[in-house]
Amino acid sequence: MGDTAAIDSGAPSPEIDVxxxxxxxxxxxxxxxxxxxxxxQGDPARFEYIFVDxxxxxxxxxxxxxxxxxxxxxxxxxxxxxxPAISTNVGVRHARGTYVKLLDADDxxxxxxxxxxxDELHSSGADLLIGHLATYRLGGIMSDDVPSVGRVQELxxxxxxxLETGLSNTSATIFRREACLAAGGCDETVFVQDYSMFLRMxxxxxxxxxxxxxxxxxxxxxxxxxxxxxxxxxDTNRALSNLIVSEPDLPARYKLVxxxxxxGRAWKWALRHRGATLLxxxxxxxxxxxxxxxxxxxxxxxxxxxxxxxxxxxxxxxPPV
Numbered sequence: 001m002g003d004t005a006a007i008d009s010g011a012p013s014p015e016i017d018v019x020x021x022x023x024x025x026x027x028x029x030x031x032x033x034x035x036x037x038x039x040x041q042g043d044p045a046r047f048e049y050i051f052v053d054x055x056x057x058x059x060x061x062x063x064x065x066x067x068x069x070x071x072x073x074x075x076x077x078x079x080x081x082x083x084p085a086i087s088t089n090v091g092v093r094h095a096r097g098t099y100v101k102l103l104d105a106d107d108x109x110x111x112x113x114x115x116x117x118x119d120e121l122h123s124s125g126a127d128l129l130i131g132h133l134a135t136y137r138l139g140g141i142m143s144d145d146v147p148s149v150g151r152v153q154e155l156x157x158x159x160x161x162x163l164e165t166g167l168s169n170t171s172a173t174i175f176r177r178e179a180c181l182a183a184g185g186c187d188e189t190v191f192v193q194d195y196s197m198f199l200r201m202x203x204x205x206x207x208x209x210x211x212x213x214x215x216x217x218x219x220x221x222x223x224x225x226x227x228x229x230x231x232x233x234x235d236t237n238r239a240l241s242n243l244i245v246s247e248p249d250l251p252a253r254y255k256l257v258x259x260x261x262x263x264g265r266a267w268k269w270a271l272r273h274r275g276a277t278l279l280x281x282x283x284x285x286x287x288x289x290x291x292x293x294x295x296x297x298x299x300x301x302x303x304x305x306x307x308x309x310x311x312x313x314x315x316x317x318x319p320p321v
Contacts, residue, residue: 011156012098015046017097019050021091022104023085024064024223037111045070051076051077052079053089055080057181082318083193099176102174109215120232129175130173132172154206155209159199160253172242183200187200189238191315194247195236197238231315238305244298269311
């Protein structure tokens with residue numbers, strides 16, 4: 001998506017198995033619970049902890065520094081606000097472990113789950129493992145559920161699965177650092193991070209899925225990217241458009257599914273939010289996407305981004321303007 005060259009990174013360390021990468025933007029009330037969940041992942045001797053403070057103005061960075069003072073191998077990167085896609089890439093660049101475990105700053109990991117996920121990837125030779133999320137209540141007691149990898153299955157065609165289902169998230173995902181770097185990490189032309197990273201990795205990586213819960217998200221939290229519907233849908237479609245442009249040899253069956261899904265999202269959005277009719281441009285693009293010739297018409301994906309731009313105050317990577 002755009003330039004998919006490998007992102008620059010330092011050399012891996014044989015002493016580190018797992019690099020926890022946590023992107024942070026104004027999540028001060030959640031920091032103590034998040035860090036406590038990291039402490040509950042087992043012996044930290046082969047872990048490192050990387051926090052990317054993305055321009056927080058609520059003291060999140062200071063809280064992280066205090067809460068992690070006694071943990072080994074803690075790196076806190078402070079930067080101007082740039083958004084989750086760039087922040088995730090910054091964290092992965094700093095990672096030195098064989099595996100990277102992502103975590104949003106307001107989420108919590110299931111106690112003791114990380115060593116199990118690491119061992120599953122090691123024994124299977126796969127590149128990425130994704131599970132499920134549950135919810136927690138801020139101020140509640142942290143769960144001590146017995147961790148489990150659950151029933152693990154390998155995706156026969158990861159890219160098609162992602163195109164058809166939108167499969168992606170950060171806090172329930174662990175992956176091989178080298179596979180992510182080779183794929184180019186997150187697409188830095190879009191704000192939302194996870195979908196584009198999954199798309200980039202899916203073409204050439206082995207994906208595993210699990211039916212088990214790996215992490216918890218808060219029941220109520222303001223400012224979560226997942227609650228920004230227009231932003232998320234726009235970035236999904238833009239990531240798909242960039243995929244088609246950057247992968248000219250992509251088989252037509254993938255292009256057709258990408259275009260149909262993107263055009264369908266745009267039409268439904270325009271219908272619900274603007275009362276678009278069957279004579280509108282979004283419906284025309286949606287109709288074209290259903291034809292076999294759509295695979296030869298990349299403009300379909302460009303037009304599938306426009307309805308969200310008309311109705312949403314979109315963020316793009318980099319400092320807010």
